Each structure stands twice: as C-alpha cells, then as structure tokens.
Amino acid sequence: MPSLLVISSAPAALLDGKPFLDRKFVEGMRFYTDLWDGPVNCLLRVRSGSFPFGRVYDPAELPFGIRFLPSDRIPGAPEVSGQDVVLCSGDNHDYLHLAALCRRSGQKLVFIIEYVPETRRQILFLDRSRSLPKKIRSLIWMLGQEIRRRRAFGLADGLQANGYPAFAAYEAINPNAIMYLDNRIGSDLLATGDEMAARRRRIGEGAPLRLVHSGRLERMKGSQDLIPIAARLAARGIDFELDIFGSGSLEAELRRDIAAQGLSGRVRLNGVVDFETELVPFARQQADLYLSCHRQSDPSCTYLESMGCGLAVVGYANRMWAALCRASEAGWAVPLGRVEALADALAEAASDRPRLAACCDAARAFAGAHAFEHEFERRIEHLRRLA
Structure with a gap:
C-alpha cells in the first residue's frame, strides 16, 4: 500500500514529551487517514509553548504517524525517505527544494499553493513594522523566491491550488493542477x-x-x-x-x-x-x-x-x-x-x-x-x- 507524507505548517509543540496539536489539524489529518489506502504520516516543525485551540494528544490515539522537525531545520532526504507520495506547501520557500529531491528519488510530490505574488506584495507593503528600504529588500528577495517556486512547480508531479487566483496564476506551469475551495463547513x-x-x-x-x-x-x-x-x-x-x-x-x-x-x-x-x-x-x-x-x-x-x-x-x-x-x-x-x-x-x-x-x-x-x-x-x- 502506498504511503503518504503530509508536511504541514500547522502549529505544533511538545509538552512533557507529548505532542500538543491544533485540534482542527488533527481532524483534517483524520480525513487523510480515512480516505487514503495506506499509511499516513505527517511532519511538523516544533515550536515552544502552547497556543489557542490546541490540546495534548497521546501518540497512540492518533490514527497517523507524527514526526517533529526542529524549527531551525528544513526537511531533507532523511525526512521524506520511504514515502511514496509527499504533500507540502508551495507557499513555504523552505519546501521548494523538495521538488528536485523527489524527482531524483522517484517519489511523487504535490505542492499546495494559496497565495499569488500580488497578495505577497500587498501583505509586505501593509506591514508597518518595516521601513521602506527593508520592504524593497524583501520585495527583491520575494521575486527570487517566486522564480524558485515556479521552477519547483514545474518539476512537481501535481499541484493543488486553493482558490481562483492561485489556480489562474499557476495552472499553466503544471499539467496536473486542480483547484479546490478550502473551508471548515462540512455538510x-x-x-x-x-x-x-x-x-x-x-x-x-x-x-x-x-x-x-x-x-x-x-x-x-x-x-x-x-x-x-x-x-x-x-x-x-x-x-x-x-x-x-x-x-x-x-x-x-x-x-x-x-x-x-x-x-x-x-x-x-x-x-x-x-x-x-x-x-x-x-x-x-x-x-x-x-x-x-x-x-x-x-x-x-x-x-x-x-x-x-x-x-x-x-x-x-x-x-x-x-x-x-x-x-x-x-x-x-x-x-x-x-x-x-x-x-x-x-x-x-x-x-x-x-x-x-x-x-x-x-x-x-x-x-x-x-x-x-x-x-x-x-x-x-x-x-x-x-x-
């Protein structure tokens, strides 16, 4: 049975050695385990302290495997080894290198994308904590990351675009792109x-x-x-x-x-x-x-x-x-x-x-x-x- 690894940006922490996880994230992961025909694992970056809408879980009660990555480390070959399909955020520049890595190893990689360059620029220039010179430097950096992003999307095996703007911006880059509308309203x-x-x-x-x-x-x-x-x-x-x-x-x-x-x-x-x-x-x-x-x-x-x-x-x-x-x-x-x-x-x-x-x-x-x-x-x- 094929294995699935979800590399998530959801908040996560370790309290007394046990995972402290966002409740909505756990419920979402349950959907993966219910619908996926094989083992499901997730990789999370660990942070310090608790956060709203989370609770401590016993690993034995979770229907999926869980691994933690230090907050200052990016996932690499050891973290994705043995996984048949890898799903991760294309908004996060720390994951873009996985496209070439998975292509070399023969693993299937799918990116999720939500933001378009326009939105990134809007958020940057609305940030009152940064001076204009810092914003300009950040904008130049963002342009470089967008080049990396588009290259990575072209190497990936699939793309899942959340919303109309993201789908319109990136669908031409990957022939296996779909659009979805993320929300928390079930039937x-x-x-x-x-x-x-x-x-x-x-x-x-x-x-x-x-x-x-x-x-x-x-x-x-x-x-x-x-x-x-x-x-x-x-x-x-x-x-x-x-x-x-x-x-x-x-x-x-x-x-x-x-x-x-x-x-x-x-x-x-x-x-x-x-x-x-x-x-x-x-x-x-x-x-x-x-x-x-x-x-x-x-x-x-x-x-x-x-x-x-x-x-x-x-x-x-x-x-x-x-x-x-x-x-x-x-x-x-x-x-x-x-x-x-x-x-x-x-x-x-x-x-x-x-x-x-x-x-x-x-x-x-x-x-x-x-x-x-x-x-x-x-x-x-x-x-x-x-x-």
Missing part, C-alpha cells in the same frame, strides 16, 4: 432548510438588516473600514445591526469609534468565540449578510464558511471574492478600498429584499456543493491517481 454545519426559510421570512418582512463580520481585527484585514461603513448606514437611516467577532490590534480603536459614532446600540464587539459551537449557529440563525473588508486576494475560508451559513456576502472585489461572487451569484463585489461603495451595496441589499434573499439561497447552494468533505475527497483522489 453537518450547513444552514438547515428551516433556518433558510426563517431568514427568507425575516428578509421579506423588512426586518432590520443583520450583518456579521469575523476574523482578525487588523489593518491587513481591512477592519478599520467596519465602523465608517456602519456610520454611513446610520446616516442614511438604514435599520441594521452589526456583530463583529474576533480580536486584534484594532479592537480598542473600534470600541472607541463605536462610542464616538453613537453606534453602541447597533454595533457589537463579541470577541473570539468557538467556530462550530458559537459562530456558526449565530450566523445561521441571527444574521443575513456577511460584511467583508478584505483587500488581499488570498483564498480566505471566511467567504465559503459564511455562505454555508446561508449568508449573502458584500465585499471588496479582490481577485478571490470577485471570482467567487461571479461563480456563486451570492452577493455584491465593489471596487477595492471604496468604503462608500460597500455602504452603497449594503443599502441596495436593504432595499432590494428579493435579491438579498436570492443571494442567501445561492450562497447556501454553492457552499453545499463545495462542503469540506467534497473538496477534501477531490484532493485525495488527485493524490490517489499519482500513487
């Missing part, structure tokens, strides 16, 4: 028929527009636009509520702005909550529309996860949401960085209730067709064909 977490019907009734009756936003509250994520958008809606006399989930460096600033704009009764900061037991039920039962202020074109899970809860989406037309919006017909995409345009789209959603309800239904249908297990099965089948 068991999708909005139910009763919940969708209740939302349609609420929307049709002209109830206040119920908006939700979740994620890290950082400038890189566009969180600074949330309160200006809410203020514009209030100034227009639109009846709405906005619930914000997450934490970050902008949290205190958002709290001050909510008070300063007189939005305390309409906009709520709810902090970090559990995804499955708190955020998903809230979105399914207490919201109508997801508000995204994200400018980068990375394949954020948030789009599909919100759609799976039955929410229409209003967001900036970065390359990911623009393509997903066209494919799903699940909302509105407006020009990047245009706060007024986002407010306009929300005002349209509030006034055109039939369209809003149709977008919610389209969102749920599209997400259902791309539920976690469906996307994962496609990826495993892609690997199986190589083995």
